[in-house]
Amino acid sequence: MSDPRLTPDPSIITTDQPAQITLPVVDLCRSPSDPRDRQLLFGDALRLLNSSAGWSYVQSEKDGYCGYIPADSHGPAAAPTHKVSASATHAYTGGDFKSPDQMRLSHGARVTVIGQDGKFAQTAAGFIPAQHLMPIDQFRNDPATIAALYLGTPYLWGGNSRDGIDCSGLVQAALLACAIPCPGDSDMQMALGQEATAPYQRNDLLFWKGHVALVTDSDTLIHANASAMACTYEPITNAIARIATQGDGPVTAHRRL
Incomplete structure (x- = not known):
């Protein structure tokens, strides 16, 4: 069964034109009446698939995410430098x-x-x-260094910017900056890399049900989390114990990029 997050609805498509975001941050919604699924940033490339009643149905080029954005939040495509x-x-x-x-x-x-x-x-x-x-064609080589740029950023469900970010948004930002393709949500990010075992290594990914964190060293991770309501460092053992105690279960996957 196709994933509606990544598969454009053919019944909605009336056009297929390149476009780009022209506002600093824009919410991408499953429907015009829904809360955000993810966010798009200034200059993000799009496929414009429909535009009516003040909303545009689009697909993001960076991760394939589909959804609705305000019709006044995008403009003609340009070649970013x-x-x-x-x-x-x-x-x-x-x-x-x-x-x-x-x-x-x-x-x-x-x-x-x-x-x-x-x-x-x-x-x-x-x-x-x-x-x-x-x-635009240069990249970093250490996702954990990029993730540290977001330290202190307020936690925001579905957030993808320095103004507000969630766990999968942080991982995506860190990986894309290092030329590593990365989907937008943690369930899809579990397919990245290879299954790994301890000891933990820098840039490993740890997953829980509905959550992901990036390892910075054998004892520490960085994640955007609702406990601190911010992007923070946390000892790995503390995070594992705290998340289990709060009822969200054990680590479900350990992946190595």
Whole structure:
């Protein structure tokens, strides 16, 4: 049976056009009346499959997720040249950090640089500090380092940005930044890598029912969790005991990338 998260509904499709997100963060919903399933970031590429009554039915290119977004949250597709490599940044009205900021962009947002003004890159979103960007075709090589950029980020169910993130959103952001394809939800992420056993190694994935965490060393993990309502480090043994005590059961999978 096909997964509706990843399979466009053929009864809805009326077009198939490339598009991209034009707002900092946009909720992706199963239907216009549903809460968010996931989120999309500025510059994320889409397939626009339908647009009516103020909503657009789309499929995200980065992970294949399907859903509805507001029709005013996307625009024509462009070829991004850079992506935000800092945890977050601002786009200013000019190439000066004292100029008004007009947009906050999360790590992973994609932009097209059209010019340079001193230490600022000019984009359609505004002028962004060049040190906060990296070329679109360059990647990091350590997911745990990327995950650390999100430390302290508030927990948000279905969140995918530095403003709010959940467990699978954190893992996806960390892996995509390292050129490792990664689906959006923890049940699908359990297919990543190979089955592993202790001792734990950096960048291993640990799964519970409805939860995933990224190992940072043999004793520690990082995860966005509802216990702290934030992205935090936690000793692995403490996390295993706490999650079992709160009724969510034992570790269900240990995967090595």
